[in-house]
Amino acid sequence: MRVCNIVITGFICSYSLSFSANTVANSDSEQQGYAIASAVELRDEGFTDSRAMLTMELQSKTGAKTSRKLDISVLENVVEGDKSLIKFTFPADINGTALLTHPDKSKSDEQWLYLPEVRRVKRIGSRNKAGAFVGSEFSFEDMTNKELDDYSYNYLYSLPCNEIQTQANEFADKQCDVIERFPVDKHSGYSKQQLWIENTDQKIIQIEYFDRKKSLLKVFTASGFKLYQDKYWRPSLVEMKNVQTGKVTRLSYQSIVFASGLSEQDFHRSSLGD
Amino acid sequence: MSTDTLWRRMLTSKFASGLLLICLLxxxxxxxxxxxxxxxxxxxxxxxxxxxDLQTLEQMDATYTATDNVFIMIKPKQGQIYNVETLSLVYQLTDRLWQIPFSSRVDSLTNYPFSWAEGDNIEIEELLYEEDQLDLARINFIKRAAEGETDLIDSLVTSDGLYTAINVTTLLPGENHKAEILAIMQAIEADIQEFELRYPEHSFYVTGLVTMNGAFFKAAKADFTTLIPLMIVFVLVAAGVILGSAQAALSILVVLVLSLLGALGLAGWLGINLSAPSVSAPIIMFTVIVASSIHIISYVKRQLILGYSQFEAVLSSYQHNAKPIIVSHITTIIGFLAMNASDSPPFRDLGNIVAFGVMFSLILSFTLLPRLLLWIRISTKQTIVTNIFERMNGLASIVICYRNLILFTFLPVSVVFASLSFLNETDDDLIKYFNKSVPFRAQAEEIDQHFSGLYNIGYSLSSNQENGIFSPTYLGFVDKFDTWLLTQQEVVTTDSPLHRIKQLNQLMHGDQSLFYQIPKTAKIAAQHFLLYEMSLPFGKDVGNQVSFDKSSFKLTARLKNMTSVEMLAFEVRVTKWLQQNSVQGITFEYSSPSLIFSHVGQSNIFSLLQGAFVAFLVISLALTAVFRSFYIGILTLIPNLIPVGAAFGFWYCIQGHISMGLAGVSAMAIGIIVDDTVHFLYQYIQGLKRGLTPEQSVITTFEHTMSAIIISSILLVVGFMLLSSSSFEKNALMGLLTSGTIVLALLFDLIVLPAIVLKFMRRLPQYAGQPHLTLDQAK
Known part of the structure; x- marks a missing residue:
């Protein structure tokens, strides 16, 4: 099975082909939650590769803003999990810096960071999955590969999508399923996530993240969905708001290209400097 | 209309009943x-x-993650912290503390993101990622790592390895501050209790800003729930014994409680919240009010014993005491209103609430109290206390006999003591706001001996451009500043990303200590830092030290426990250095809770003393007006000013430090002690007016008034002594110093004031009493 994480929605996806014992849901609502999560990842199968250019805007509590620009490439890999490459293009100080992630099911993912100024590739520890991604409100955990089995699920209820205030226009006549998922890994920064999934196209349009003490920490919203390759829905704007600190991070996508012919070679650590 | 008919009407007419109703409403x-x-x-x-100051602090809290925290120190009873039991305790407690309400970050030895080079790779990982990693090798690894880690030593572990600490940063939504603080404190206490049970071989100590807030609340609440009932009992018993009448005591209590509730209610309407300093307002108010009611009632009692009817007794008491009581209430109100000069709201609140209470007491003493006194039965039995004061004449003749000796010895000695008061040092210490019995103070003081707890200053150094913190010029300046700070004797350690940036440079160069320095270019620094940021675990972002647009650093100087004077001296020295070594484009601001407390403490001392001075002028002018004589106005300075000065002089001998609460003593003490002077002078002048010789007048004044003066002074002293049991140290010292002042003032009124009037006021001042004469003539 494969599940795509919605934040860079499907740009970083991963696979898990086996159903392990602990994923066998034992109540109706758990089974239903699991089924909805499976449906989401099924929508994304077969995209082979994608490249996106986006701007990451950080906003402080007082409303001051600063931004970064990055390119994200993803290579679909059904067996091992999707490989991803994030390249920073702005600000100038970190232009050319690149983060390569190879998922590894058996142990922690492998990550390398290329620093152009010193022309060095450094492997970095990947036990920081709950940590913040370059000072943004997104954590690695929010952005990188997820497997279906990383969570247990629970179906809550369904409701018209326009009852979520922020999504009123775009999903006016659509129905949303609301499910909860609970991370299995105790090093996760979260105790729970609550997802709103539009149920005709399986678009994840809102997620609430609850911290380890079960208080609401962050709210993720996605909007401006566009259809690519007649199959893959991608938002053009996502926002992560930290309700405890008042900080917000917005990602706006300038372009998304599917199946542009990326190869394993593009995702090898030796090509990082290219 | 004569005063006689006026008072008759006050006691009987419908108009007066209407007035009473209005006052009660x-x-x-x-x-x-x-x-x-x-x-x-x-x-x-x-x-x-x-x-x-507060705005700067709040702005810094907005730029960097706020610094509200709970700081827990852990000590194994035996030996070092580097053992399986202590480290697994720290690991588990760290884990647990993430569950504390509103916690946003937990920093401990075990979750410290340690970085090291391994071959060509850089590892950045929590010192103890999983509890089951904990074996001998890991313990040694942690020990070695901690001992060599600048950012850990003195922040989370001591260099001798005997103490470790966990810091919990909290982020309060601020919707219900009290409930949030209490929720945190409750959770912390529960966790500590549990861990104390599970790890009996360890001691735990808690401090931090959140803890301090909780302690302020608890101190205020404890005072409110213990001191006020104590005060009510005291008033009932004291008034009952002195007046020999439970009903009289109860009628005082009615006036008191109504004044208290009225004052607190009025404060409520005005949006004043009680806090640790102002919670002593009810006690002070009680003391002041009861002292003045005693004047009225003891006179009534005296007349009853002499055989007058109750109506006549009450009537003559009011005729006799109305003017001095009004004057003394007003001077008291002025004294307390003078606390409005304070820069710190709780001290203004304290002054205002007491002033409100005294105002209510003034209104009720002239409307409700006379009705109550007519209504109740007051026994005519002599009490022990009244018997004692029958013997006042003896004292009067001694004073008359030795007046010159008194004037020429007592007065100079007092003046010498008063001059000592200038030697007091102005001083304020955050932790010492609390009594030693308050657990917060004991624990905070213990922690301060090993870590730098509450005392620090955060310096925000801005490059004024996005990502400007990576430029070698900027980093060079921060490095120079940091190095200089570390040579200052007050500084325990500094806290900034500088060490991290240098260390990353070293790690990127194969861990050669030669490269423990600022990277050569801004790009290298930025890319190293990106690598570091990418590797940080949950909740460990750099937002507490780096502004979100990477334009500024926060460099925190952690300081030794020090007084406000030392703190301000340090502040000035640092600012001077920053100005002398300024680099173009780099600006700075700084603040911290302990620093702004030092500021408000210091400025408050002076503003309160100024307020006292103004109160003094106003009261002297008021007395000049009351006695219609500038001469008397000046003369009252002696018995009013000197005792206050002498009390501060004594304070120098026993303690020597004036903090912001104590400075308020001068203002309120003047308002209170002037009352006795007013009573004495008023009766003395009345005697002269009736044609008595000065000596005869002094003797009658002693007979009629001195007993009430002594009783009310004793009540005041006991009342303020009760305050010294407050868990809020400032209130306690305030109570102590005020009662000392009142004792001295009483001595002055008993001995020196009679001598003064016998020497300098043998005749009626030119205009004094004249209007009364015309009134009498008109009658």
């Missing part, structure tokens, strides 16, 4: 305001909203 209306009254739980109430 007014009081009742104010009491409703109690619904808005609360106890405050935020140290920020010590500052005005527009206080520039």
């Amino acid at each position: 007014l009081t009742g209306g104010c009491i409703v305001g109690l619904k808005d009254m609360g106890l405050s739980s935020d140290y920020k109430i010590f500052f005005d909203d527009n206080d520039t």
Whole structure:
């Protein structure tokens, strides 16, 4: 099975082909939650590769803003999990810096960071999955590969999508399923996530993240969905708001290209400097 | 209309009943305001909203993650912290503390993101990622790592390895500050209790800003729930014994409680919240009010014993005491209003609430109290106390006999003591706001011996451009500043990303210590830092030290426990260095809770002393007006000013430090002690007017008034002594110093004042009493 994480929605996806014992849901609502999560990842199968250019805007509590620009490439890999490459293009100080992630099911993912100024590739520890991604409100955990089995699920209820205030226009006549998922890994920064999934196209349009003490920490919203390759829905704007600190991070996508012919070679650590 | 008919009407007419009703309604209306009254739980109430210091602090809290915290120190009873038991305790407690309400970050030895080079790779990982990693090898690894880690030593572990600490940063939504603080404190206490049981071989100590806020609230609440009932019992018993009548005591209590509730209610309407300093207002108010009611009632009792009817007794008491009581109430109100000169709201609140109470007491003493006194039965039995004061004449003749000796010895000695008062040092210490019995103070003092707890200053150094912190010029400046700070004797350690940036440079160069330096270019620094940021675990972002647009650093100087004077001296020295070594484009601002407390403490001492001075002038002018004589106005300075000065002189001998609460003593003490002078002078002048010789007049004044003066002074002294049991050290010292002042003032009124009037006021001043004469003539 494969599940795509919605934040860079499907740009970083991963696979898990086996159903392990602990994923066998034992109540109706758990089974239903699991089924909805499976449906989401099924929508994304077969995209082979994608490249996106986006701007990451950080906003402080007082409303001051600063931004970064990055390119994200993803290579679909059904067996091992999707490989991803994030390249920073702005600000100038970190232009050319690149983060390569190879998922590894058996142990922690492998990550390398290329620093152009010193022309060095450094492997970095990947036990920081709950940590913040370059000072943004997104954590690695929010952005990188997820497997279906990383969570247990629970179906809550369904409701018209326009009852979520922020999504009123775009999903006016659509129905949303609301499910909860609970991370299995105790090093996760979260105790729970609550997802709103539009149920005709399986678009994840809102997620609430609850911290380890079960208080609401962050709210993720996605909007401006566009259809690519007649199959893959991608938002053009996502926002992560930290309700405890008042900080917000917005990602706006300038372009998304599917199946542009990326190869394993593009995702090898030796090509990082290219 | 003569005063006689006026008072007859006050006691009987319908108009007076109407007036009483209006006063009671007014009081009742104010009491409703109690619904808005609360106890405050935020140290920020010590500052005005527009206080520039507080604004700087809040701005820094907005730029960097706020510094509200709970700091827990852990000590194994035996040996070092580097053992399986202690480290697994720290690991588990760290884990647990993430569950504390509103916690946003937990820093401990075990979750410290340690970085090291391994071959060509850089590892950045928590020192103890999983508890089951904990074996001998890991313990040694942690020990070695901690001992060599600048950012850990003195922040989370001591260099001798005997103590470790966990810091919990909290982020309060601020919707219900009190409930949030209490929720945190409750959770912390529960966790500590549990861990104390599970790890009996370890001691735990807690401090931090959140803890301090909780302690302020608890101190205020403890005072409110213990001191006030104590005070009520005291008033009932004291008044009962002195007056020999439970009913008389009860009628005083009615006036008291109504004044208290009215004052607190009015404060509630005005949006004043009680806090640790102002919670002593009810006690002070009680003391002041009871002292003045005694004047009225003891006179009534005296007349009853002499055989007058109750109506005549009450009537003559009011005729006799009305003027001095009004004057003394007003001077007391002026004294307490003078506390409005304070820069710190709780001290203004304290002054205002007491002033409100005295105002209510004034109104009720002339409307409700006379009705009550007519209504109740007052026994005519002599009490032991009244018997004692029958013997006042003896004292009077001694004073008359030795007046010159008194004047020429007592006065100079007092003046010498008063001059000692200038030797007191102005001083304020955050932790010493609390009594030694308050656990917060004991624990905070213990922690301060090993770590730098509450005392620090955060310096925000801005490059004024996005990502400007990576430029070698900027980093060079920060490095120079940091190095200089570390040579200052007050500084325990500094805290900034500088060490991290240098260390990353070293790690990127194969861990050669030669490269422990600022990277050569901004790009290298930026890319190293990106690598570091990418590797940080949950909740460990650099937002507490780096502004979000990477334009500025926060460099925190952690300081030794010090007084406000030392703190301000350090502040000035640092600012001077920053100005002398300034680099173009780099600006700085700085603040910290302990620093702004030092500021408000210091400025408050002076503003309160100024307020006292103004009160003094106003009271002297008022007395000049009352006695219609500038000469008397000047003369009253002696018995009023000198005791206050002498009390501060004594204070120098026993303690020597004036903090911001104590400075308020001068203002309120003047308002109180002037009352006795007023009573004495008023009766003395009345005697002269009746044609008595000065000596005869002094003797009658002793007979009629001195007993009430002594009783009310004793009541005041005991009342203020009760305050010294407050868990809020400032209130306790305030109570102690005020009662000392009152004792000295009483001595002056008993001995020196009679001598003064016999020497300098043998005749009626030119205009004194004249209007009365014309009134009498008209009659």
